[in-house]
Amino acid sequence: AAFKMEGPIIKDILEAEEAVVNYSGEADFPEYENRSWEKQEGNLTAQFVTEGKIYRSIQEELKKAGDGDEVWLGMYYLSDRKIIDLLDKAADRGATVNIVMDPNKKSFGHEKPGLPNLPVAAEMQRLGNNNINLRWYDVNIEQYHAKMLYINKGSDSVIIGGSANYTRRNLANLNLEADVVIKGNSDEDVFQEVDQYFDRIWNNDSGHYTADYEEYKGNLTLVRYITYHLQKWTWFTTY
Template sequence: MPKRYKKGTLIACLLLFLSFYIGTIYYHENKPLPKGVSYEGDVHYLQENQVQFLYDLTYKKGTETKHEQEIFEAVFQAIKDAEKFIVLDFFLFNDYYNRGLHFPQLSSTLTKTLIEKKKSNPNIEIVLITDEINTSYGSHKNEEFEKLEEHGIKVLLTDVDPLRDSNPLYSAIWRMFFQWFGQEGKGTLPNVMADKAPDMTLRSYLKLLNVKANHRKTVATDKKALILSGNPHDASAYHSNIGFELEGPIIEDMLKSEQAAANLAGGYVLPKYKGKSEAGDIAVQLLTEGKVANKVIQSLKETKKDDQIWMAMFYLAERDVIEELLAASERGVKINLIFDPNENAFGSKKSGLPNRPVAQELNEKSKGKIQIRWYNTGQEQYHPKLLYIKKPDNVTIIGGSTNFTQRNMDDYNLETDIKIEAKTDSRLAKEMDEYFSRQWNNKDGEFTLDLEKYQNPLTTMQRIVYLVQKLLYFTTY
């Protein structure tokens, strides 16, 4: 074959590949969301005793490390009190961590609690919805899930492939060439998530690189709804987290939103809630995925001079949120942010991204008006995702599983948050004031550190990595 024909064939094949590649990227970045995803529930009005703020805090006091934990105590109590159904949705539910570390047996304790409940009430319907990360994307079975299913508890693994792609340059290649081979099989490669975890297959690693998840942390029973930032994951047991426990019709909205997750796991039909609505002074609204971003940005936009914005956040990188914080600062809003330093991940050292460059940007562009402190973490993480806006007459609270990043806020992951509006003199507002004041001012413990502690000039490599991650979305946050 003449060279010019070979060259023409090569160019034609390259153009054909590029057309399929670009088309795959475009479609999977913009395709319709699955039914029920990106959900905004009705606004319900509850009484003060129907809304409880929960938190876990790990902190230093002198030479001791203290742990204050409320979240899973509330989860266990909600399970014990349930009579008709229990629906749980958790991102991490396993006991995998690196050798040499020691953590409470949180995942097995939750498993035992659910099994005991099923034994004591055989007619109760119990459903666990979770992410494939707990089987290392099909590389192995999860022992806790096996035990649950042996006792008649339904376990649903969500298939997040129908969601939009957050890592499009890679995911398009995966969709075109690798997804067809599946992930199951005997793993032969060390598990990057923890050396105590079972080995993984190469095909599972290829799926992991899509970096997409069912990241929710919720519990719904016939009596309670819990929206949390914490997981029943042994290595996460000492993380600082937040949560909200609610009663009433918000449970119905929770089940509607979780039906969308169940649909991604084969379409199992979840139970229904038949409770009655009650009037009260606290407005609550369930939000998932991109609807969280809408309410966060709207709430920031509505702040005025001398209002207060408080934030407790594991990851902040969403550009719209950053710009709204800067704009609010220009309007004279008082802003106080507590960040995880992105220093530790289950015993391994992290790069400081994204919070350190974001903190530097907010500090410089606001000329120091935006006040920032780092949480004084050890091997644990400061893992809340909480926004608190205080105005003269009312407060707005948005919290749950959603980090303020593009992946979490732009309809890529599955996420669940609750938006709460209450009066400034309410018990809930006072609890928020105390939660933030205690950490900010280091009351009874060494909770937070000055901005300068982790604000050394960024290395060239950190700047390059952060820029590449922003441009290409090739990141876990």
């Protein structure tokens, strides 16, 4: 997924990149301070967020989700306990939570044992929350590498999308990550396109994209479940 942006937000992106360059010991970075960054008026607000600020944005939006809202999550890795708890609480307040997850069979050409998503999905199923619905992206040799949260609140919507998986490594200032938070009226094109995207893959409209939860739950062996908990306890993971 990609979002094309222009205007003052580009300065925020450049400042973030310059910080990485400086941290890496490189001194040569293009001059951008003297350019004009005039504020633009429009129907959307866009905020560039990195690392821990992504985490705070996700939590803020999920805490506000409630009765009548639709929460859509497309995610490659989902393991952060706070986010899982906030998804459950949003469902308790009446939001419909639809989650598309990668079964973690492949990672850039290498075989994977289904961690962390297989045990996390099993735990979410055991919550017994009727407002939480899970589907797998039915991968072959590819990965479902979307990392996007979309909340439709009726008249208003919000998208948080970018590079961050929902794991400790990605959200606790350990990895370099970048997302954009887009807010505005639900009638805006960007929200309509994201809404149509999730609806298409969820319902396998004009193609086969996702599979029922039951299709992959048998892949969660006892050894894999124990490995997941050991990784969670020691933080010795690839995610």
